[in-house]
Amino acid sequence: MHLIEKQNLKNYNTFGMEVVTKSFLQVDSAEEVPYIIENYLQRHPYYLLGGGSNTLFTKDFDGIIVHPAFSGIGLVGQRGGEAVVRVAAGEQWDNLVQYCIRREYYGLENLTGIPGLVGSAPVQNIGAYGVELKDTLLKVEGYRISTGEAFELTRDECQFGYRNSIFKQKLKNDCFITYVWFRLSCIRHFTMTYQGLSKVLEERELPLTLRNVSECVRTIRDTKLPNPAVVGNGGSFFKNPVVTAERYEALVSAFPDLVAYDAPDGKKKLSAGQLIEKAGWKGRRVGNAGTWENQALVLVNYGGATPDEVLHVADSIVDDVNRLFNIVLEMEINRI
Ligand SMILES: Cc1cc2nc3c(=O)[nH]c(=O)nc-3n(C[C@H](O)[C@H](O)[C@H](O)COP(=O)(O)OP(=O)(O)OC[C@H]3O[C@@H](n4cnc5c(N)ncnc54)[C@H](O)[C@@H]3O)c2cc1C
The missing domain is CATH 3.30.43.10 (Uridine Diphospho-n-acetylenolpyruvylglucosamine Reductase, domain 2)
Structure with a gap:
């Protein structure tokens, strides 16, 4: 250390x-x-x-x-059309995705290009393009900080939800995750529910392979999201709000083009980016902070922004969206 x-x-x-x-x-x-x-x-x-x-x-x-800062990907075993890997917390997430693509393990390709380390990925159950971490996660190993005891939590015990897990709820700030285990498929299998992804593959006339899906995901991400090495940002700043079906009906009669996806229990998940855009915040800048021109859900540091400048933009967005839609946006990012 x-x-x-x-x-x-x-x-x-x-x-x-x-x-x-x-x-x-x-x-x-x-x-x-x-x-x-x-x-x-x-x-x-x-x-x-x-x-x-x-x-x-x-x-x-x-x-x-x-x-x-400890990294490494260990193949625990491969049989019956499945591979199990155990990955150290300090491994770069995208290294794991690329490892799986090289070995033809299916399941993580849609999560290409998500920044960060493997140890953080279960905390908010990272997800993109129709796939979530929980779809392939087998278990999480670590230590409870309050007691120092080692633990292992299965996927069910992690209580995963949309950008949520036990690590953000009951065990918040009380776990040091050391290893994450994944169960991946060795049998050809893709999740192509996100229309934009199949569209890019078709436009480029690319066959459906792990590498092509991964590269198309990267292309889509590059057009929508600012590269943090160039423009500081934390990805999606707010969660997509989930509302009841009745609430959605009322909203859609006032805003007919409102985007919504089915959520569990008959609810609807709205696009926080669209709400922010409708509230007039897409590409808007106040001082050195603002929202990204291609995706209003991403707050950015245009250079030299102070935390107060970012928080001022975030608070103003929450107020304006609340005034227009009567919805209070919840932060996805961890505010420290
Ligand atoms: C440009 C950009 C694009 C993004 N795209 C996506 C996306 O498509 N989908 C998505 O879900 N997210 C996305 N994100 C958010 C982010 O990449 C993920 O949440 C990622 O998992 C965070 O990893 P990190 O290591 O950077 O986490 P940190 O910010 O370092 O930590 C996140 C949380 O995990 C905790 N933590 C970290 N390490 C451990 C550990 N070993 N044990 C226990 N707790 C730990 C921290 O205390 C904190 O609560 C994006 C972010 C950016 C900047």
Whole structure:
């Protein structure tokens, strides 16, 4: 492990917020975790930080930022048309996707290009283009921080939902995830429910293969989302709101072109991006912060934005969307 005092976090969060942490602890192996929990995390305020692509730092951090830096993908076994892999928390998510594509394991290709580390992926059950992490996750290994005890949670025990899991609810900030296990299919199988994806494949006259799906997903993402290395951002800033069928009917009579997707229990999931756009916020900038020109759901740091500038834009969007639709948007990003 490496412990650094007074670390600037600008390069550790994709929003590019310039804040300073009192201490920064890099964890170099999973074996160190019990010692680190007992000697640091149980004694000081802490925040587990992966790639910082779903974190908005709003001020300096008066505690320890803990960063898992141990990586590796282990093939546990392959039989009966399935492969099981165990992946260390510090592995880059996209490395895992590319590993699966090389080995012809099906299931993660639609999740190509999502920034961040594998250890963070179960926290909000990452998802894109009709696929969620929970579709292939087998179990999660780690340690409870309050007790130091090792745990293993199966997929059901993780209580996954839309951008949600037990790690955001009952066990919030109390788990150090060390390894994530996946069960992948070795049998040809694609999820092509997102129309834009099949359209890009057709337009390019590409056969349906793992590599082509992955590359098309990357192309779509590149046209819609700003590259954090160029323009600071944290991806989708708000969750898509889920409303009852009655509420949806009332909304759609006032706004006939409202986009909605079926959600569990007969509910409807609205597009937060569309609501924000209708509230007049697409591509709008206030000071150095604003929303992205191609996707209003993405708040951006146009360069040198302070946390207050980003929060001002976020609060204004919540107010304006609420005034227009009577819907209170909920943040997807972790505000620290
Ligand atoms: C351009 C862009 C595009 C994006 N696209 C998508 C998308 O398509 N779909 C999607 O779902 N998300 C998307 N995101 C959001 C983000 O990439 C994911 O949420 C990702 O899983 C965050 O990983 P991270 O390592 O950067 O997390 P961080 O921001 O570092 O951490 C996120 C959360 O996980 C916790 N955490 C981190 N490591 C551990 C650990 N080892 N144990 C326990 N808790 C831990 C943190 O405390 C925090 O609560 C996007 C973000 C950006 C910037």
